[in-house]
Amino acid sequence: MCDGFDVGISRPCDLLYLPRLEFLPVSISFQIEAISGSGRAGKLVTPHGVVETPVFMPVGTLGSVKGISQDLLEELGVRILLGNTYHLYLRPGVDIVRRMGGLHRFMSWERAILTDSGGFQVFSLNELRKVTEEGATFRSHLDGASHFLSPERSMEIQIGLGADIVMAFDECTEYPADGARVRASMEMTLRWAGRSKRYFEEHKNEVPWGGSSQLPALSSQPVALGSQPPGASRQGLQIPRFARDDNSEPDGDDNSGGADFIGQTQALFGIVQGGMDRELRRESALRTVEIGFPGYAIGGLSVGEPRELTREIVESTLEFLPADKPRYLMGVGTPEEIALYGGMGVDMMDCVLPTRAARHGLLFTSEGRVSIKQVRYAEDSGPLDPACSCFVCGRYSRAYLRHLYASNELLAQVLNTLHNLHFYLETMRRVRESMLGRAQGCT
Numbered sequence: 001m002c003d004g005f006d007v008g009i010s011r012p013c014d015l016l017y018l019p020r021l022e023f024l025p026v027s028i029s030f031q032i033e034a035i036s037g038s039g040r041a042g043k044l045v046t047p048h049g050v051v052e053t054p055v056f057m058p059v060g061t062l063g064s065v066k067g068i069s070q071d072l073l074e075e076l077g078v079r080i081l082l083g084n085t086y087h088l089y090l091r092p093g094v095d096i097v098r099r100m101g102g103l104h105r106f107m108s109w110e111r112a113i114l115t116d117s118g119g120f121q122v123f124s125l126n127e128l129r130k131v132t133e134e135g136a137t138f139r140s141h142l143d144g145a146s147h148f149l150s151p152e153r154s155m156e157i158q159i160g161l162g163a164d165i166v167m168a169f170d171e172c173t174e175y176p177a178d179g180a181r182v183r184a185s186m187e188m189t190l191r192w193a194g195r196s197k198r199y200f201e202e203h204k205n206e207v208p209w210g211g212s213s214q215l216p217a218l219s220s221q222p223v224a225l226g227s228q229p230p231g232a233s234r235q236g237l238q239i240p241r242f243a244r245d246d247n248s249e250p251d252g253d254d255n256s257g258g259a260d261f262i263g264q265t266q267a268l269f270g271i272v273q274g275g276m277d278r279e280l281r282r283e284s285a286l287r288t289v290e291i292g293f294p295g296y297a298i299g300g301l302s303v304g305e306p307r308e309l310t311r312e313i314v315e316s317t318l319e320f321l322p323a324d325k326p327r328y329l330m331g332v333g334t335p336e337e338i339a340l341y342g343g344m345g346v347d348m349m350d351c352v353l354p355t356r357a358a359r360h361g362l363l364f365t366s367e368g369r370v371s372i373k374q375v376r377y378a379e380d381s382g383p384l385d386p387a388c389s390c391f392v393c394g395r396y397s398r399a400y401l402r403h404l405y406a407s408n409e410l411l412a413q414v415l416n417t418l419h420n421l422h423f424y425l426e427t428m429r430r431v432r433e434s435m436l437g438r439a440q441g442c443t
């Protein structure tokens with residue numbers, strides 16, 4: 001019986017699944033490079049490359065960051081993307097993604113991916129859902145069809161999608177909520193965390209790119225299985241070599257362009273809930289850590305509460321999470337907030353804000369927010385952000401960007417999204433550089 005697993009190293013029970021391997025399966029490892037105050041700069045090593053932390057993860061809801069192709073994401077320096085289980089489950093469906101070799105191969109993205117559990121989207125459906133101890137029944141926002149998600153089903157779907165990091169199925173408690181409701185919800189999330197872990201431990205070797213699904217080839221020839229998974233012929237398609245570089249190789253010694261995933265597995269993170277109650281957050285954190293995960297997320301925030309309260313809850317939760325494990329703050333926030341949380345010791349963050357705002361013409365710059373639709377930019381020949389090194393700011397004027405947006409040109413969404421993502425990624429890089437002691441003129 002598995003009783004937990006430490007960062008990257010599975011316990012001997014995994015040998016039941018992989019009896020012929022001479023090494024233990026690896027999921028992720030986390031190395032802290034520098035500590036500055038409460039913050040830390042680290043490296044998260046995943047089966048699909050190294051992620052420098054603190055990191056901002058762009059949201060690729062349906063296997064796509066809206067408006068931006070994968071090669072552009074690579075050029076931006078994105079190392080890890082987030083995919084939404086709820087959306088991918090409805091379209092194109094987990095069976096299709098699995099048969100295409102998993103989400104990495106399906107969307108031609110060789111770097112790391114994290115999927116959420118689907119819970120947040122389901123709980124956002126309000127009238128369209130019913131939650132019981134067993135799980136959540138909900139109606140698709142697409143066609144009204146009835147579906148059911150449980151800890152086990154969420155794990156089954158996330159294993160089929162094949163992200164490097166998957167999330168336990170949790171209930172995102174609404175805000176505001178009374179004390180009894182928050183406690184009951186937190187207790188159920190803890191029970192669901194246990195169920196998620198049990199199912200994951202029993203099935204994690206079914207991931208499309210590793211584990212026991214690769215075993216038939218192990219006894220015959222030592223091929224780089226990641227480059228040609230069973231049943232997922234590339235039919236001539238190639239993932240470009242530049243998708244992974246030296247820094248992205250988990251082993252550091254394989255620069256062949258084909259990843260070797262033998263014996264590697266996904267990593268399951270637990271999620272702390274507890275609403276806006278500090279005591280319940282503490283209890284949720286301690287009991288989630290007791291269950292044992294290689295990383296921990298803080299969920300249930302940015303649900304309508306004041307920003308100052310978000311910060312307080314994050315701060316009081318972080319102190320009860322293990323210092324040597326990655327910490328992921330879900331669904332937060334503005335550029336100022338991600339810098340703040342990075343400095344507080346959060347290692348991973350995601351938010352739809354930079355991409356969604358870009359599509360509405362709201363751009364983040366070193367001089368503050370710019371609403372590019374405004375007529376004041378109609379004849380502004382200057383760059384969007386003079387201090388930005390992205391190729392949008394290096395090439396186009398505010399006047400042109402304003403024209404594209406006002407004319408509803410598709411290119412407006414592409415360029416706006418490129419800039420905003422660059423701004424977010426640069427914000428995190430500056431926080432990281434600052435903590436590494438190599439900052440130049442940044443706080």
Ligand SMILES: [Zn+2]
Nearest residue numbers: 388390393419
């Ligand atoms: Zn720019």
